Amino acid sequence: xxxxxxxxxxxxxxxxxxxxxxxxxxxxxxxxxxxxxxxxxxxxxxxxxxxxxxxxxxxxxxxxxxxxxxxxxxxxxxxxxxxxxxxxxxxxxxxxxxxxxxxxxxxxxxxxxxxxxxxxxxxxxxxxxx
Amino acid sequence: xxxxxxxxxxxxxxxxxxxxxxxxxxxxxxxxxxxxxxxxxxxxxxxxxxxxxxxxxxxxxxxxxxxxxxxxxxxxxxxxxxxxxxxxxxxxxxxxxxxxxxxxxxxxxxxxxxxxxxxxxxxxxxxxxxxxxxxxxxxxxxxxxxxxxxxxxxxxxxxxxxxxxxxxxxxxxxxxxxxxxxxxxxxxxxxxxxxxxxxxxxxxxxxxxxxxxxxxxxxxxxxxxxxxxxxxxxxxxxxxxxxxxxxxxxxxxxxxxxxxxxxxxxxxxxxxxxxxxxxxxxxxxxxxxxxxxxxxxx
Numbered sequence: 001x002x003x004x005x006x007x008x009x010x011x012x013x014x015x016x017x018x019x020x021x022x023x024x025x026x027x028x029x030x031x032x033x034x035x036x037x038x039x040x041x042x043x044x045x046x047x048x049x050x051x052x053x054x055x056x057x058x059x060x061x062x063x064x065x066x067x068x069x070x071x072x073x074x075x076x077x078x079x080x081x082x083x084x085x086x087x088x089x090x091x092x093x094x095x096x097x098x099x100x101x102x103x104x105x106x107x108x109x110x111x112x113x114x115x116x117x118x119x120x121x122x123x124x125x126x127x128x129x130x
Numbered sequence: 131x132x133x134x135x136x137x138x139x140x141x142x143x144x145x146x147x148x149x150x151x152x153x154x155x156x157x158x159x160x161x162x163x164x165x166x167x168x169x170x171x172x173x174x175x176x177x178x179x180x181x182x183x184x185x186x187x188x189x190x191x192x193x194x195x196x197x198x199x200x201x202x203x204x205x206x207x208x209x210x211x212x213x214x215x216x217x218x219x220x221x222x223x224x225x226x227x228x229x230x231x232x233x234x235x236x237x238x239x240x241x242x243x244x245x246x247x248x249x250x251x252x253x254x255x256x257x258x259x260x261x262x263x264x265x266x267x268x269x270x271x272x273x274x275x276x277x278x279x280x281x282x283x284x285x286x287x288x289x290x291x292x293x294x295x296x297x298x299x300x301x302x303x304x305x306x307x308x309x310x311x312x313x314x315x316x317x318x319x320x321x322x323x324x325x326x327x328x329x330x331x332x333x334x335x336x337x338x339x340x341x342x343x344x345x346x347x348x349x350x351x352x353x354x355x356x357x358x359x360x361x362x363x364x365x366x367x368x369x370x371x372x373x374x375x376x377x378x379x380x381x382x383x384x385x386x387x388x389x390x391x392x393x394x395x396x397x398x399x400x401x402x403x404x405x406x407x408x409x410x411x412x413x414x415x416x417x418x419x420x421x422x423x424x425x426x427x428x
Contacts, residue, residue, distance in 0.1 A: 006325070008321065008324070008325070011399055011401070013345065013348070014325070040307055041304055041307045041308055044300075044303040044304055044306070044307045045300050045301070045303060045304035045307075046300065047300075047325070048296055048299035048300040048302075048303055048322075048325055048326060049303060049325045049326060050162050050303065050306075050325070050326050050327060050328045051162075051303060051306055051307035052161075052162075052328045053328065054307075
């Protein structure tokens with residue numbers, strides 16, 4: 001069973017944070033098909049959040065085909081997300097580090113690097129959609 | 131969905147002073163509703179009218195489709211936690227539960243006992259010697275063990291320390307999830323409300339300034355900043371809630387009906403707290419107008 005947490009200052013809607021955490025757990029192999037998600041009542045009691053927030057997150061996950069609700073019993077994982085093998089992380093991290101030192105040499109400070117990354121990331125995902 | 135509380139030009143007067151006047155609002159069922167507003171906005175008066183502790187001097191109020199506290203049936207459907215969670219200081223925890231069992235037809239003794247055990251309250255302890263957090267939890271126990279359809283709480287956590295506050299809200303949300311309660315609570319603690327409420331009402335000077343699902347409010351309000359501009363030249367579909375200007379810059383908090391396309395504006399999200407404060411100071415009138423530069427200097 002996974003446990004949720006909330007970052008109140010992230011600016012990300014609480015139900016989205018719950019969805020991210022389930023997806024993350026699926027990617028990292030912490031959740032498998034057949035596993036049960038925490039009961040709505042327990043999430044609500046643990047985080048002191050609105051029940052509708054949890055219901056909305058679970059509904060969305062169900063819509064994505066990742067989980068299914070069994071009335072009266074709970075919500076269970078039915079789908080999978082590609083688990084990113086840890087081995088793939090290393091070379092990517094090395095590339096990123098190389099790029100970071102290049103950016104620093106070019107005179108970019110932390111803030112400019114973050115801004116550049118965010119805007120590139122955004123336009124790349126927009127192209128993916130288009 | 132039907133309304134749990136429906137007020138129409140509702141008013142309440144103390145001697146010659148109107149504590150609430152011309153208040154019209156509709157609170158939908160199935161939500162945890164946050165009621166916010168400055169002191170003196172009429173929140174407590176409104177909630178006391180809703181539970182029938184006060185009778186209106188003008189207008190009407192209906193709760194769950196009936197007159198508040200009109201009879202046993204009406205009383206049993208509404209739970210109420212008054213400000214500072216009052217308890218009978220000389221009575222023990224067990225006495226309170228017994229009292230609850232005698233006074234309420236639908237009393238859930240198992241739920242009450244279970245909660246007292248889980249909270250680790252000594253049944254023999256006098257309520258007067260409980261901590262603030264324990265007293266609030268006892269009051270919440272009484273309010274939910276009567277199994278109401280609507281639970282009304284007036285500033286339930288204002289006097290509690292952060293831990294007691296979190297524990298109280300955890301239990302409140304658990305009850306809301308389990309019993310499918312509608313909840314209406316007033317509070318100044320917007321960070322708490324952001325977690326627990328999915329519907330928000332801002333009340334200023336007896337008037338509803340804004341009301342709606344929290345998510346919708348957050349999605350339709352934005353902060354816009356750009357070169358200084360005459361408020362009269364703003365595009366349509368933009369309702370300005372608060373504006374501040376310097377000689378070169380204009381910053382707005384606005385309600386938008388669609389995306390803001392003008393590239394001159396930098397558009398960013400607003401948090402619930404800033405949103406509420408903008409509506410509250412809108413009601414406060416002109417006294418802030420001199421502080422133009424405040425927002426920009428921050």
